[in-house]
Amino acid sequence: MLCSPHIVDAVDLWHEHRIPILLSTAFILTFLRFYLRLNDAQSEQQKLVALPRALNKDEKKTTTTITEKLDKVVVKKVSSSEGSSGDDEKKEGVKKKIAGPRRIKGDASKRVKKEGGEARKIQVLVFFSCLTGSTEKIAKQFAGAFKEALTKAKGEQTTFLPPQVLDLSEVDYDEYFISPPKTEGEEKVDYFYLILLPSFNIDSINDTFLEHLQETHHDFRIDTSPLAPILGYSVFGFGDREGWPTEEEGYCFQAKEVDKWMAKLSGRKRAYPLGMGDWKRDGKERLAEWKSGLVDVLGQIEQNGGLGEGIPGSGDPIESDDEELDDDGEVYDESAEQNGKSKSSGDLGDLEDLGQIMAASGNTGKKSSGPIAVDFTTEGKPKRKAAAPAVIKEMVPKGSPTYNSLTKQGYAIVGSHSGVKICRWTKSALRGRGSCYKYSFYGINSHQCMETTPSLSCSNKCVFCWRHGTNPVGTNWRWVVDPPDLIFNGVKENHYKKIKMMRGVPGVRAERFAEAMRIRHCALSLVGEPIFYPHINEFLGMLHKERISSFLVCNAQHPDQLAALQHVTQLYVSIDASNKESLRRIDRPLHRDFWERFNRCLDILRERRFQQRTVFRLTLVKDFNLEDEVEGYADLVQKGLPCFVEIKGVTYCGTSTSSSAGLTMQNVPFYNEVCDFVVALEKALKKRGLNYGIAAEHAHSCCILLASDRFQKEGKWHTRIDYERFFELLEERGPDGEFTPEEYMGPETPEWATWGRGGFDPRDQRVDRKGRPVEVS
Numbered sequence: 001m002l003c004s005p006h007i008v009d010a011v012d013l014w015h016e017h018r019i020p021i022l023l024s025t026a027f028i029l030t031f032l033r034f035y036l037r038l039n040d041a042q043s044e045q046q047k048l049v050a051l052p053r054a055l056n057k058d059e060k061k062t063t064t065t066i067t068e069k070l071d072k073v074v075v076k077k078v079s080s081s082e083g084s085s086g087d088d089e090k091k092e093g094v095k096k097k098i099a100g101p102r103r104i105k106g107d108a109s110k111r112v113k114k115e116g117g118e119a120r121k122i123q124v125l126v127f128f129s130c131l132t133g134s135t136e137k138i139a140k141q142f143a144g145a146f147k148e149a150l151t152k153a154k155g156e157q158t159t160f161l162p163p164q165v166l167d168l169s170e171v172d173y174d175e176y177f178i179s180p181p182k183t184e185g186e187e188k189v190d191y192f193y194l195i196l197l198p199s200f201n202i203d204s205i206n207d208t209f210l211e212h213l214q215e216t217h218h219d220f221r222i223d224t225s226p227l228a229p230i231l232g233y234s235v236f237g238f239g240d241r242e243g244w245p246t247e248e249e250g251y252c253f254q255a256k257e258v259d260k261w262m263a264k265l266s267g268r269k270r271a272y273p274l275g276m277g278d279w280k281r282d283g284k285e286r287l288a289e290w291k292s293g294l295v296d297v298l299g300q301i302e303q304n305g306g307l308g309e310g311i312p313g314s315g316d317p318i319e320s321d322d323e324e325l326d327d328d329g330e331v332y333d334e335s336a337e338q339n340g341k342s343k344s345s346g347d348l349g350d351l352e353d354l355g356q357i358m359a360a361s362g363n364t365g366k367k368s369s370g371p372i373a374v375d376f377t378t379e380g381k382p383k384r385k386a387a388a389p390a391v392i393k394e395m396v397p398k399g400s401p402t403y404n405s406l407t408k409q410g411y412a413i414v415g416s417h418s419g420v421k422i423c424r425w426t427k428s429a430l431r432g433r434g435s436c437y438k439y440s441f442y443g444i445n446s447h448q449c450m451e452t453t454p455s456l457s458c459s460n461k462c463v464f465c466w467r468h469g470t471n472p473v474g475t476n477w478r479w480v481v482d483p484p485d486l487i488f489n490g491v492k493e494n495h496y497k498k499i500k501m502m503r504g505v506p507g508v509r510a511e512r513f514a515e516a517m518r519i520r521h522c523a524l525s526l527v528g529e530p531i532f533y534p535h536i537n538e539f540l541g542m543l544h545k546e547r548i549s550s551f552l553v554c555n556a557q558h559p560d561q562l563a564a565l566q567h568v569t570q571l572y573v574s575i576d577a578s579n580k581e582s583l584r585r586i587d588r589p590l591h592r593d594f595w596e597r598f599n600r601c602l603d604i605l606r607e608r609r610f611q612q613r614t615v616f617r618l619t620l621v622k623d624f625n626l627e628d629e630v631e632g633y634a635d636l637v638q639k640g641l642p643c644f645v646e647i648k649g650v651t652y653c654g655t656s657t658s659s660s661a662g663l664t665m666q667n668v669p670f671y672n673e674v675c676d677f678v679v680a681l682e683k684a685l686k687k688r689g690l691n692y693g694i695a696a697e698h699a700h701s702c703c704i705l706l707a708s709d710r711f712q713k714e715g716k717w718h719t720r721i722d723y724e725r726f727f728e729l730l731e732e733r734g735p736d737g738e739f740t741p742e743e744y745m746g747p748e749t750p751e752w753a754t755w756g757r758g759g760f761d762p763r764d765q766r767v768d769r770k771g772r773p774v775e776v777s
């Protein structure tokens with residue numbers, strides 16, 4: 001058979017190029033096949049995801065139960081107590097997870113400010129677990145009540161979506177507890193997690209849930225704090241004291257564990273402390289308290305955009321036995337995050353275990369109620385943890401390390417949370433060797449002044465604090481509360497005891513000793529935070545009734561208590577820095593929203609400047625808050641408009657706390673440096689049109705007083721106080737009565753105390769360190 005030349009050519013061509021042609025074809029076909037398979041898989045996924053959405057749309061205002069198998073995941077949601085379009089909206093927005101390994105990045109929550117005036121959306125998720133039915137009911141009621149409360153707290157910037165109630169036995173943990181739920185499209189929703197969790201000492205969903213939290217934390221593919229983007233979380237535990245009377249015996253033990261793991265996963269976004277309640281007894285009340293605290297927190301978030309940025313693990317845990325319990329989430333090993341996750345977790349576990357072993361063997365000198373031991377090396381179910389005693393604790397129990405340390409420093413501890421100490425100026429005045437600046441500025445006799453505090457606890461850890469790093473710290477009061485009369489009688493008794501001990505000291509003047517047996521003034525400024533004490537107003541009432549004046553110093557961290565404070569003779573707020581960063585560095589506040597709290601206190605002071613005699617107290621620390629801060633301080637004065645500004649160089653206390661914060665004698669400013677600062681501040685105030693002048697000084701205490709010209713008459717300063725008039729006004733008009741600081745303004749500031757005269761009381765003899773008389777220049 002003969003072939004045409006064309007066919008012969010084609011065959012030749014084929015033989016010559018067949019290999020590359022075959023290879024290219026095979027490659028194209030493989031590629032096409034792969035592409036088609038991938039497309040198929042995606043549309044399968046979409047079909048599965050679309051199903052619950054379609055169901056949700058039809059389930060308004062009813063309890064919704066969607067059970068759907070997606071891989072081996074079961075999703076069931078119980079709708080919010082009232083169901084609403086907002087609820088549905090949220091459900092639509094939640095993306096289902098896509099199976100397969102993934103790395104999820106934790107990210108600090110960002111403040112969401114919508115452009116164009118659009119309100120941000122906050123979704124509260126109420127998770128619960130339940131065996132015998134009560135918690136489910138409670139969770140639904142709670143969500144309804146919470147929704148109502150949030151409607152009231154709502155501002156222009158925020159929309160609170162109706163809270164969603166989610167059953168922990170049915171939600172997909174990967175969807176909520178590896179990262180916050182994703183929302184589709186442009187819609188940005190911030191999540192706030194609430195977890196209502198009864199404890200069960202039998203196998204239950206709680207174990208699965210805890211296991212998940214623990215595994216997520218240890219999963220090397222996932223960030224240590226993958227839930228950091230949530231706005232915050234809080235846990236409330238239900239238990240039964242009849243069967244489990246104390247925390248040691250297991251009362252609410254699982255809520256405590258969940259709280260702890262959530263702190264780790266969320267990067268310490270505990271928005272409100274763990275609540276606990278016995279449903280048979282106090283459950284309702286405790287839950288209501290917890291709810292109202294949370295409403296406040298959400299109100300703050302609505303105003304401030306977030307929880308704020310408190311100090312991570314502020315300070316060293318060994319400073320306070322309270323912190324050992326980690327119940328504020330303040331003790332947190334930052335190295336755990338810095339050193340890489342799996343290793344650091346193990347390290348933390350080891351340290352905690354070691355801490356417990358040492359505490360148990362009595363080697364630490366600390367209370368045995370050490371950190372809750374977490375065995376990070378053991379896989380499987382979390383073990384029942386040793387926990388703190390169930391009863392509300394005393395703040396400074398007799399015989400505790402804090403108690404021993406404070407008594408060694410010369411404090412008398414009254415009741416369980418108050419202290420009194422004789423000030424060095426009281427001793428000095430008894431011997432006629434000079435009073436403190438309060439005599440020069442305000443006419444207070446140091447030998448008749450009692451320095452005390454009804455709360456040895458504080459919410460700051462200032463680098464210059466005299467507390468020698470031993471006192472308890474905390475953001476809220478969680479100790480036994482002593483009645484005010486017990487404190488009042490106790491501090492007086494101990495003060496007089498200490499005065500009597502001065503009887504035999506050489507140089508004590510008889511007339512001053514006799515005068516000292518009548519307390520005329522009380523400085524509520526010793527250590528700690530006096531307005532922390534829940535009965536501070538009653539305590540003040542007792543002082544005033546005995547005509548003892550009150551000088552109260554607070555740390556500008558408790559605006560609510562400040563606002564509720566009744567008349568004091570003089571009201572101080574410590575202004576330790578002029579800006580947020582500096583304040584964080586120097587005060588080391590525990591509150592996340594310390595700057596907002598600080599500013600709210602200034603606003604309160606401004607509002608009350610015609611009711612209370614208000615004072616800003618500045619403590620200058622070189623290299624911390626002195627340089628370049630004059631203008632900032634002037635702005636703060638402009639904001640708070642205090643009656644007075646006291647500027648004082650820091651007193652070096654030489655504690656391990658201060659030195660670990662990098663404070664040395666080099667940080668103590670010389671008097672001339674304080675003077676230069678005050679002159680510059682006065683100028684900066686004048687520049688702002690504020691009429692303040694340098695009214696008085698006490699060089700010996702490195703202290704200078706700027707006063708508003710409200711306290712100037714005919715060109716003369718009147719910084720002193722008419723104490724008798726103050727008590728009369730109080731008796732006439734009551735502790736909340738309307739009267740102004742000018743109404744009890746005292747006589748003219750003595751010439752020797754005014755600016756440029758040094759401020760040493762001429763009645764006294766100035767001596768050097770060895771007690772030798774010194775000529776006053």
Ligand SMILES: Cc1cc2nc3c(=O)[nH]c(=O)nc-3n(C[C@H](O)[C@H](O)[C@H](O)COP(=O)(O)O)c2cc1C
Pocket residue numbers: 129130131132133134135136198199200201202238239240241243244250251252253279
């Ligand atoms: C089997 C079982 C075990 C329990 N174990 C504990 C426990 O270890 N600690 C505790 O404080 N309460 C314990 N409780 C009490 C429950 O936490 C409490 O009654 C709770 O309100 C039950 O909630 P629920 O009925 O909504 O599931 C237990 C209750 C049951 C039924």
Ligand code: SF4
Pocket residue numbers: 458459460461462464465466467526527528529555574
């Ligand atoms: S506010 Fe006062 S008591 Fe509290 S840490 Fe600072 S100096 Fe100490």
